[in-house]
Amino acid sequence: MQATIITIGDEILIGQIVDTNSAWMAQELNKIGVHVHEIMSISDDSDHIKSAFAKAESESDLVLITGGLGPTKDDVTKKTICEYFQDELVLNEQVLDHVTAIFEKYVKAPIVQMNKDQALVPSKAQIITNEYGTAPGMWLESNDTIFVSMPGVPFEMKNLMTNGVLPKVKSLGKLPFIYHRTILTAGQGESTIATRIEDWENSLPAQVKLAYLPSLGTVRLRLSSSGMDKSQVMKDVDHVVDQLYTIIDDIIVGEDTGDSMVQTVTQLLKEKEKTLAIAESCTGGKIASLITEIPGASQIFKGSTVTYATMSKVDVLQVNQGLIERDTVVSESVATAMALGVQQQFKSDYALATTGNAGPSKGDSDASIGTVYIGVATPSKSYALKFMMGNHRERVVQKSVNKALELLHKELLAIN
Amino acid sequence: MQATIITIGDEILIGQIVDTNSAWMAQELNKIGVHVHEIMSISDDSDHIKSAFAKAESESDLVLITGGLGPTKDDVTKKTICEYFQDELVLNEQVLDHVTAIFEKYVKAPIVQMNKDQALVPSKAQIITNEYGTAPGMWLESNDTIFVSMPGVPFEMKNLMTNGVLPKVKSLGKLPFIYHRTILTAGQGESTIATRIEDWENSLPAQVKLAYLPSLGTVRLRLSSSGMDKSQVMKDVDHVVDQLYTIIDDIIVGEDTGDSMVQTVTQLLKEKEKTLAIAESCTGGKIASLITEIPGASQIFKGSTVTYATMSKVDVLQVNQGLIERDTVVSESVATAMALGVQQQFKSDYALATTGNAGPSKGDSDASIGTVYIGVATPSKSYALKFMMGNHRERVVQKSVNKALELLHKELLAIN
Numbered sequence: 001m002q003a004t005i006i007t008i009g010d011e012i013l014i015g016q017i018v019d020t021n022s023a024w025m026a027q028e029l030n031k032i033g034v035h036v037h038e039i040m041s042i043s044d045d046s047d048h049i050k051s052a053f054a055k056a057e058s059e060s061d062l063v064l065i066t067g068g069l070g071p072t073k074d075d076v077t078k079k080t081i082c083e084y085f086q087d088e089l090v091l092n093e094q095v096l097d098h099v100t101a102i103f104e105k106y107v108k109a110p111i112v113q114m115n116k117d118q119a120l121v122p123s124k125a126q127i128i129t130n131e132y133g134t135a136p137g138m139w140l141e142s143n144d145t146i147f148v149s150m151p152g153v154p155f156e157m158k159n160l161m162t163n164g165v166l167p168k169v170k171s172l173g174k175l176p177f178i179y180h181r182t183i184l185t186a187g188q189g190e191s192t193i194a195t196r197i198e199d200w201e202n203s204l205p206a207q208v209k210l211a212y213l214p215s216l217g218t219v220r221l222r223l224s225s226s227g228m229d230k231s232q233v234m235k236d237v238d239h240v241v242d243q244l245y246t247i248i249d250d251i252i253v254g255e256d257t258g259d260s261m262v263q264t265v266t267q268l269l270k271e272k273e274k275t276l277a278i279a280e281s282c283t284g285g286k287i288a289s290l291i292t293e294i295p296g297a298s299q300i301f302k303g304s305t306v307t308y309a310t311m312s313k314v315d316v317l318q319v320n321q322g323l324i325e326r327d328t329v330v331s332e333s334v335a336t337a338m339a340l341g342v343q344q345q346f347k348s349d350y351a352l353a354t355t356g357n358a359g360p361s362k363g364d365s366d367a368s369i370g371t372v373y374i375g376v377a378t379p380s381k382s383y384a385l386k387f388m389m390g391n392h393r394e395r396v397v398q399k400s401v402n403k404a405l406e407l408l409h410k411e412l413l414a415i416n
Numbered sequence: 417m418q419a420t421i422i423t424i425g426d427e428i429l430i431g432q433i434v435d436t437n438s439a440w441m442a443q444e445l446n447k448i449g450v451h452v453h454e455i456m457s458i459s460d461d462s463d464h465i466k467s468a469f470a471k472a473e474s475e476s477d478l479v480l481i482t483g484g485l486g487p488t489k490d491d492v493t494k495k496t497i498c499e500y501f502q503d504e505l506v507l508n509e510q511v512l513d514h515v516t517a518i519f520e521k522y523v524k525a526p527i528v529q530m531n532k533d534q535a536l537v538p539s540k541a542q543i544i545t546n547e548y549g550t551a552p553g554m555w556l557e558s559n560d561t562i563f564v565s566m567p568g569v570p571f572e573m574k575n576l577m578t579n580g581v582l583p584k585v586k587s588l589g590k591l592p593f594i595y596h597r598t599i600l601t602a603g604q605g606e607s608t609i610a611t612r613i614e615d616w617e618n619s620l621p622a623q624v625k626l627a628y629l630p631s632l633g634t635v636r637l638r639l640s641s642s643g644m645d646k647s648q649v650m651k652d653v654d655h656v657v658d659q660l661y662t663i664i665d666d667i668i669v670g671e672d673t674g675d676s677m678v679q680t681v682t683q684l685l686k687e688k689e690k691t692l693a694i695a696e697s698c699t700g701g702k703i704a705s706l707i708t709e710i711p712g713a714s715q716i717f718k719g720s721t722v723t724y725a726t727m728s729k730v731d732v733l734q735v736n737q738g739l740i741e742r743d744t745v746v747s748e749s750v751a752t753a754m755a756l757g758v759q760q761q762f763k764s765d766y767a768l769a770t771t772g773n774a775g776p777s778k779g780d781s782d783a784s785i786g787t788v789y790i791g792v793a794t795p796s797k798s799y800a801l802k803f804m805m806g807n808h809r810e811r812v813v814q815k816s817v818n819k820a821l822e823l824l825h826k827e828l829l830a831i832n
Contacts, residue, residue, distance in 0.1 A: 011629055013452040014596065015443030016638070020434050022457070027431030036429040038464075041438070041455035044627075048454075055471075071607045072628040073617070109608040132808075153631065155808055180430065191487045192525040201489070211460070212488040213427060215569065222432070275725075284708025285701035288722045292700025295776055295809060303728040305721045306704045309691075312719040312762055346728055360711055392571055393711060 001175060002037045003029055004056035008049060008067035008077055009152055012041045021066050021154055025161065032166055033175030033226070034062060044068055049080045057145045062169065067152035069135035071114040077149060078122070078138075085140055087122040092136070095119040095127060099134045125149075128164035132156045137164055177230040181241050182213070182222045185251040190219045197247055200240070208236055218253070218399075254406060261405045262290045268412040269300035269350075276408070277346035278304035279317055279338040281329075282356035282372055286401050302346035307338070313355075317341035330355050330367035335375035335384035343377040350411065351377040352404045356389070358396040372400045376407050417591060419445055420472035421455045424465060424483035424493055425568055428457045437482050437570055441577065448582055449591030449642070450478060460484055465496045473561045478585065483568030485551035487530040493565060494538070494554075501556055503538040508552070511535040511543060515550045541565075544580035548572045553580055593646040597657050598629070598638045601667040606635045613663055616656070624652055634669070670822070677821045678706045684828040685716035685766075692824070693762035694720035695733055695754040697745075698772035698788055702817050718762035723754070729771075733757035746771050746783035751791035751800035759793040766827065767793040768820045772805070774812040788816045792823050 005025055011017045019041055026036045037060055042048045049068075056063040068077030082088055096119035103111040118134040121127060128137030128148075135151040137160040148165050150157045169175075185193060190212045194201070201210055207227065213220040223241055227233045245252060269276055278287050288304035291297050305316055310329045313319040319337045327333045335355050343351035356372030369391050375384040387403055389396040421441055427433045435457055442452045453476055458464045465484075472479040484493030498504055512535035519527040534550040537543060544553030544564075551567040553576040564581050566573045585591075601609060606628045610617070617626055623643065629636040639657055643649045661668060685692055694703050704720040707713050721732055726745045729735040735753045743749045751771050759767035772788030785807050791800040803819055805812040 010625075010627060010640075011638070012439070013442055013455065014446050014594075014640075015439040015441070015452075016596075016598070016629075018434065018436050018439040019455075023428070023431040023434040025431070026429055030430050036431075037459070039429065039435075039457035043453070070628055070630065072610045074625075074627045107605055109605060112607055112611050114607040114610060155811070178430075180432075182432070189523060189525060191528055191530040194488045194530060195528050209426075209490075211426060211490045212486055213432075214486065222427070224426075224430075278722075280701075280704075284713075285696075285704030285720060285722070286708075288696075288701030288724075289705045292702075292722070292724060293810075293813075297700075298724055302725045303721065303723045303732065304701060305732070306694075306701070306708070306719045308704075308708060308714050308717045308719045309762075315763060316719065316721070316761055345732055346725075347731060394709075395571075397709075 001034045001062060001169075002060045003034050003062040003064060004037055004060040005039045006052050006056060006063060006065045007039070007041045007152065008044060008065065009041075010043050013043055021152065021157055024154075024158065025064055025066075028161060028166060029064075030178050030180075032170050033178055034169065035178070035226070044074055044076055046076050046080045046083065049077065050084050053084050053147070057142055057147075061145055063145060063147045064165070065147065065149040066157055069149065069151045071118055071134070078120070081125075081138065081140065081147070081149060082122050085122060085124055085142060087124045089120040090123045092119050092121045092127055094129075095121060095136050098129060098136075102134055128160055128168075130156055130160055131163075132159055139165075139168070174228065176226045176228050177233050178224070178226040179230075179233045179237050180222055180224045181237055182220050182255060183241065183244060183252055184218055184220050184254045185248060186218045186253045187251045188219070190214045193219055193221070193248065193251070197244065200243055200247055204240060205236055208240055261402065261409065263294060265405055265409050265412065266291060266294050266297060266300060268409070270296070272412060272415050274349040274412070274415075275300055275302050277302045277342045277348035277351045279342035279351065279353040279375075280304055280306045281308060281313070281338070281354055282358045283354045283397055283400050283404070284308065286397060287352065287354070287404055290401070302348040305342055305345070313338060317345065328366055330357055330371055330373060332373055332384045332386060335373035336377075336382050337375075339375035339377035339384070340382050349379050350408060351375075352408055353377075353384070354400050354404055356396065356400060358389075358393045358400075359391055360393055370396055372396065372403075374400065374404050374407055376411060378411050417450045417478060417585075418453045418476045419450050419478040419480060420453055420476040422468050422472060422479060422481045423455070423457045423568065424460060424481065425457075426459050429459055437568065437573055440570070440574065441480055441482075444577060444582060445480075446594050446596075448586050449594055450585065451594070451642070460490055460492055462492050462496045462499065465493065466500050469500050469563070473558055473563075477561055479561060479563045480581070481563065481565040482573055485565065485567045487534055487550070494536070497541075497554070497556065497563070497565060498538050501538060501540055501558060503540045505536040506539045508535050508537045508543055510545075511537060511552050514545060514552075518550055544576055544584075546572055546576055547579075548575055555581075555584070590644065592642045592644050593649050594640070594642040595646075595649050595653050596638055596640045597653055598636050598671060599657065599660060599668055600634055600636050600670045601664060602634045602669045603667045604635070606630045609635055609637070609664065609667070613660065616659055616663055620656060621652060624656055677818065677825065679710060681821050681825050681828065682707060682710050682713060682716060684825070686712070688828060688831050690765040690828070690831075691716055691718050691763075693718045693758045693764035693767045695758035695767065695769040695791070696720055696722045697724060697729070697754070697770055698774045699770045699813055699816050699820070700724065702813060703768065703770070703820055706817065718764040721758055721761070729754060733761065744782055746773055746787055746789060748789055748800045748802060751789035752793075752798050753791075755791035755793035755800070756798050765795050766824060767791075768824055769793075769800070770816050770820055772812065772816060774805075774809045774816075775807055776809055786812055788812065788819075790816065790820050790823055792827060794827050
């Protein structure tokens with residue numbers, strides 16, 4: 001099954017918002033075995049929408065559409081669906097009840113005709129209830145292609161997808177299993193790696209695809225396959241990954257599971273009933289911010305301190321000033337002292353600390369740009385490691401966040 | 417001038433990465449008067465790329481392409497460009513020198529043939545030097561359409577755009593001026609607003625477009641126009657915005673300038689030579705993280721503390737435990753005490769504090785989900801305000817971040 005994702009809205013085409021919906025939808029579709037053929041972002045214009053629909057219909061079995069379903073005049077998706085499907089809008093009582101209930105419960109203002117019109121839907125559409133908003137999801141079919149129209153507000157769309165669209169697509173019939181593994185390497189460029197794994201790459205079975213994803217001073221190697229026999233698909237990919245480990249074991253630093261390293265670490269802390277505190281300098285609160293995005297983080301996360309100014313490390317974290325003068329603020333000893341300081345202050349089992357120079361200017365330290373020390377304190381030991389993270393500010397920060405979580409992950413795995 | 421943006425790479429279609437390049441490119445194109453007609457994300461597949469090129473050529477004057485230019489086998493953009501333009505690859509000595517220099521300067525590994533092949537470019541292409549990487553930008557023309565191919569690595573693409581592509585597009589001739597103003601409202605839904613401004617909306621001049629952008633409990637109203645006469649375009653939009661202010665003055669809370677509230681605040685602190693510290697509970701480090709993304713933030717940002725566990729507020733911020741017991745942790749008095757505590761600890765001029773319940777569960781507090789107090793400490797006073805931020809975790813956090821920055825902004829503007 002092939003899908004096209006169409007996002008409708010001028011705000012994407014003028015760069016006012018980043019389209020995060022599509023990536024989320026693509027991930028979820030992949031999980032149930034649907035391959036995304038293309039993603040299109042188009043304007044709130046009837047002709048443009050109709051031509052995109054026609055293209056998508058000719059190329060895909062499933063077309064997921066977001067945006068343009070608000071009650072105001074600038075939103076034309078529903079009217080355009082009627083034109084495309086040669087259909088007309090009819091009042092859906094169930095949707096009207098839902099809209100009325102939302103207004104009674106959440107909205108102070110009286111309901112107006114414009115809101116009631118949200119219950120006008122194409123007569124050929126099956127309705128998927130939008131628990132969090134007034135615009136319903138609409139499921140229509142044209143020849144052999146399914147069209148699903150949803151609002152663009154991310155949490156409304158996600159709810160509709162999870163509880164309505166994805167289960168319905170799955171129920172249509174046996175979908176293949178799509179499997180990816182992404183191996184994270186560090187220390188060598190993609191051409192060097194490609195040369196080292198050339199024989200292996202040339203001998204890959206036809207159904208296994210390899211992609212090189214260079215970023216942040218690392219190269220990720222993604223192996224993908226799909227098929228109806230889940231265990232065979234996994235076996236094919238796992239087998240070549242095993243081979244890969246023997247060829248470039250020296251540069252493999254882990255496997256990429258998207259943003260989920262922070263989830264893995266949070267889950268491990270919960271399981272082992274341990275708590276965490278963090279002292280962030282060059283990462284500026286990014287690690288805390290990632291952890292607190294996870295519901296229930298308060299069970300394991302005591303808190304963190306961002307000591308951006310050098311003196312804050314002394315004033316707040318009780319790092320010895322003499323140590324800073326002797327070793328400078330970007331040093332192994334200061335990173336260790338920060339981890340210990342924050343561990344003590346927040347009374348946590350584990351602690352992480354980052355201190356470094358992310359550039360572009362040198363700041364309070366003489367350390368060259370890209371130098372980062374990551375400190376770790378556990379119930380039984382403390383240490384810090386030095387990393388050179390390149391000379392691009394955002395990348396230095398991102399790499400430091402990843403590395404700190406990776407070090408904590410190793411420590412947590414080592415608990416008996 | 418109409419543009420199409422094409423991003424090439426399976427990683428977008430499987431949802432492994434979010435396409436942030438397109439929004440940035442669309443913004444920059446808008447600034448120089450180029451209208452983005454469509455954004456397409458397609459796979460690393462020659463046939464798919466060629467059909468996208470053909471579609472874009474028929475609809476646009478400018479086609480910006482990113483991705484698929486690495487040295488490895490999975491990248492097919494360059495080869496496909498040759499097929500589409502009936503061209504062949506030739507060695508470009510200038511690019512070869514550049515690639516060789518990059519290897520000598522930054523790469524430990526010896527240069528291999530695969531790297532040298534980065535200097536093979538279509539004979540019809542004009543080269544735009546990629547200072548940060550080995551894949552050059554390529555500018556080709558087909559009939560009246562310009563194609564520009566760039567690598568997908570964001571900082572390489574941005575550099576090529578800023579220093580090569582955008583100036584070159586601008587130099588082609590007089591482009592129109594595109595102007596947007598986005599008015600931020602709070603407190604009423606889009607249908608209520610639409611009803612209130614109906615007469616005004618119906619009388620808008622044809623060249624001024626209105627869009628409703630509901631999000632995070634707010635509705636943004638975007639007014640857009642474009643034309644060759646910059647002052648007339650601005651006058652048209654400014655005039656209707658002035659009218660709008662008189663109609664819904666009670667719900668307008670500001671104008672949206674993207675993410676730049678944090679930049680505005682940082683800049684103001686620099687100008688006034690004041691420093692800031694933050695105590696974050698429900699915002700979990702998000703405010704600190706935003707501020708430290710701005711180069712030079714260390715001049716004004718002393719640091720922050722994330723006190724996620726209730727006891728951390730006592731242990732770390734010296735909030736009186738009796739106060740917490742009397743008023744609960746989500747209260748006006750605790751938010752004020754947090755702001756004062758972190759101001760004192762970090763020795764800052766200003767301080768912000770957030771404490772609230774973002775949900776989904778109630779955590780350490782009895783406050784209903786969505787209740788947030790924001791504390792403010794200035795050199796001369798301290799206070800906290802209560803807000804109800806709804807019942808969706810991410811949205812509560814985002815709204816709290818925005819509101820805290822807004823309160824600080826007001827205080828900084830009040831300095832003589």
